[in-house]
Amino acid sequence: MGEAQEEFAIRVRDLVVGFGRQTVLDHLSLDVRRGEILGLVGASGGGKSVLMRTIIGLIPRQGGTIEVMGQPIGGRTQGAATTWGILFQQGALFSSLTVRQNVQFPLRENLVLSQELMDEIAIAKLEMVGLRPQDGDKYPSELSGGMTKRVALARALALDPPILFLDEPTSGLDPIAAGDFDTLIGTLQKTLGLTVFMVTHDLASLTTVCDRVAALADGKIVAIGPMRELLQSEHPWVRAYFHGKRSQMLQPQMR
């Protein structure tokens, strides 16, 4: 138990991932500190989701090492649900289960507990992410986009995992709902002491909730640091990303 392992929740070293002849991630290294919210930005199709899916073991890697909570990751690990919770882009709720059963699923599979307690925990989680208890009996196909994200977050948090992966949590939400969602993630992160790894394009989320932001370009992390530092970065892609027309329009105060 070295000092480094205590400090970092995720350590990625020299990661190489590719499909066929195409290399998506090229000797990428990234450290996520314990208890921080790290935002990951990058071009569409630039490998952000690939990086996330590689860390959680859904995509095989061609080289490099990944350590999560000091444990090296090799393929699919047992008891993964207790290590991390994952919010997929489309929610990925089980369509044949009700909302409540979806949230209970990780509990049921990993723990031995009474149905009564399981119901209470599920409702507690739903209320924590801002849903009403009666929403628990709905099916995923009956939910709006925002509700789907909230339920998916409740499911990801079901076992209170120390690490939370979010794949574009605010995409497809209106600015108010997105703002609420950011606040929610911030609150939960503080209350539960989570480490959050967030893939996002939402500049508002990056500025408001993220402690640090990492920029992924050409298969590497080209810049990492608090938002302020990234805005100062000289890397051409990072400049284009944060100082493009759209970004400037949104954040005139950040010039």
Next chain:
Amino acid sequence: MNSEPLLLATPSGDALELRPQGPWIAANVSTLEMLSRSVGADVDRSRAVTLDMSGISALDTLGAWMLEKLSRKAASSGRSAGIVGVADHFSGLMDEVRQVNRHTPAATAAPNPVLVRLSNLGKATIGAREDVTLFLQMLGALFMAMIGVARRPRTLRLTSLVYQLDRIGWQAIPIVVLITFLIGAIIAQQGFFHFRRFGAESYTVDMVGILVLRELGVLIVAIMVAGRSGSAYTAELGSMKMREEIDALSTMGLDPVHVLILPRVLALVIALPILAFIGSIAALYGGGLVAQFYGGMAPAIYIARLHEAISVTHFEVGILKAPFMALVIGIVACSEGLRVKGSAESLGRQTTTSVVKSIFLVIVLDGLFAIFFASIGM
């Protein structure tokens, strides 16, 4: 001390002090449940309960909720309850948990089992009527689309039709040939085996010829097509429905029946008679091989006997049924596909329903045709 959660209860007169210790986390849930149950009686007996959380080494939502539940239980029925010694880094979580589960929705009473049976029966009856309506609606919609195409032949989706023909017709030939060949061979073998006992071996050829051409050829092929292509249609249309592709088509001013369903059903109607013909020939060929190697009948004799035994009428009776069976399979498959709701489970259920229903209807239709042909003397 740190590895196992504990719950120390110190009663002093009317008051009870509870001191939870160690990690109150989800991984220890069974111990936690046992612990809180064990102090239940003590809590009920005391008038004032204090929960001292200073001994807790780790806490998550589940543990926090169990503690909150204990304190709520203590606080109910007018007793006093207090939580003290909450460490700073747990206070946020405890505050959060205090907000939840305040309004549990009223549990719905378990319904009367007899009534449930009756209501299911009623629903099934109404559902059956709905099935008939849907079938007729789809038939009508197809008919209208056909009229539209007849009026303006250029609106027919030719590419789609050819693609479907390739998929459900051309690509189905190998498996259809294999199965019908085996069926023909089996019928011939059974015929030789049993007819031999009373010296009527040569009538095996009559049996094979009539059975295959009138009934089995088309029936087996129709059942195989229902299983192979009908299910594919249902699954395709169902997942298109799930992903709102069908809605997208409608909003572009295109009729899904015209674009998706007509080419599919038309392809089935064209392909099934052809497949039935090929299947029948394969079955006759299978019968012939068995006749030669098992029944000791020379191919020339087999062909000559076949020539005497069967007529064009037998062939017509079989092949005339094929397009109607294809229509039934296509309509059932497509309308079941359109009934798929949002979930993956519903897609599976609808696909099963589609195959079961179309096989059932194909056999019923075959029976009706048998009566019809018998009454007109074919």
